[in-house]
Amino acid sequence: MKLVLSQEQRELRAAVRAFLGAASPLPKVRxxxxxxxxxxxxGELGLSGLIVAEEYGGAGAGFAELAVVLEETGAALLPGPFLATTFAAIALAEVPDKELLTAIAEGRIAATLAQPSIDLIADEVAGESATVTGTLAQVLSGMEADVLVSPALTGDGVIMVAVELAGEGVTRTALETLDLTRGQARVELAGARARVLGPRTEGGVGDRLAVALAAEQLGVMRAALDAIVAYAKVRVTFGRYIGSYQGVKHKLADMHCKLEQAESIVRYAAWAADESPGELPEAAALAQAYVGRACFEVARDHLLLHGGIGYTWEHDAHLFYKRAKTDEVLLGPPRVHRARLAESLGL
Known part of the structure; x- marks a missing residue:
């Protein structure tokens, strides 16, 4: 197991960071x-197809590389459906569909994945087609995505389907969400046409989603800590830089310790996703149980240490705070993952 980034991974990180710094700086995120x-x-970086197999036009990279990319998109608070499309690509790896995966790899479509609960019913299943009915209360990037990948219940079990979100029988309603940088939508399907991808498998999709999300959370933590450290070096109160006060120094040290622990956990979980499937369930549960809460705590303290300016609408601190909170509960609150971790450890 190697938790230190390789030269290629460091170069990938640098390329993504430079691109996002130029194309999607924080002022534009709003x-x-x-x-x-x-x-x-x-198109330029090929990131939408990073983990798509080469036979479908992707790069065929692993979760170690995906974690590097998601850390940077998280640090930049990248708006839009990139994480949702990544989630869909992870799910499609278990039920490969050449048309969908090729379109994702080429950046022609954005996709999203329904939450694990089975809220859709598939009728008139015939070969590769079906009609789907049901309501999904919250779909990540539901207004921006072109295709919805979701489990659906049939009389014979659970299948995975793909629904064109611009097609007939689909109603999308934008939701008012805490995170202003990445929306969600209520999706209602009334006999919508769907393509049957295959039976749903227990291939550890949920664990891989947890790893991907933890990587984004790591990026949010790092950017929040960098921002408050930079502020503590220049903000003067009572004739001293605030970073010289013991209370601030200790808080920053605590935040740094959380970041270092989170990075080790994420690197280990990404390695397990690539190299050790047997360790993945525990690693993924640990990632969400620890990193989700730690990310929120760092973003919260980063806002508080900014003082009054951190509470203003014009400052960026609230953007990190809101992304951290929505990410923390996106795949279920930390207590759910702690319970999974305890169960896997036999506690």
């Missing part, structure tokens, strides 16, 4: 999803 940035992200 404007929301920009399809042009997503198209460049896919």
């Amino acid at each position: 404007e929301g999803y920009d399809p042009e940035v997503y198209a460049r992200l896919s």
Whole structure:
């Protein structure tokens, strides 16, 4: 097991960081999803197809590389459906569909994945087609995505389906969400046409989603800590830099310790996803149980240490705070993952 980034991974990190710094700086994040940035992200860097198999036009990279990329998109608070499309690509790896995976790899479509609960019913299943009915209360990037990948219940079991979100029988309603940089939608399907991808498998998709999300959370933590450290070096109060006060120094040290632990956990979980499937369930549960809460705590303290300016709408601190909180509960609150971890350890 190697937890230190390779030379290639460091170069990938540098390339993604430079691109996002130029194409999607924090002031632009407030404007929301920009399809042009997503198209460049896919076309110039090929990130939408990073973990898509080479036979479908992707790079065929592993979770170690994906974690590097998601850390940078998290640090930049990248708006739009990149994480949702990544989730869909992870799920499609278990039920490969050449048309969908090729379109994702080429950046022609954005996709999203329904939450694990089975809220859809598939009728008139015939070969590769079916009609789907049901309501999904919260779909990540549901307004920006072109295709929804979701489990659906049939009389014979659970299948995976793909639904064109612009097709007939689909109603999308944008939700008012805490995170202003990445929306969600209520999706209602009333006999919508769907393509049957295959039976749902227990291939550890949920664990891989947890690893991917933890990587983004690591990026949010790192950017929040960097921002408050930089502020503590220049903000003067009572004739002293605030970073010289013991209370601030100790808080920053605690935040740094959380970041270092989170990085080790994420690197280990990404390694397990690539190299050791047997260790993945525990690693993924640990990643969400620890990193999710730690990310929120670092973002919260980063906002508090900014003082009054951190509470203003104009400052970026609240953007990190809101992304951290929504990420913390995106795949279930930390207590759910702690319970999974305890169960896997026989506690």
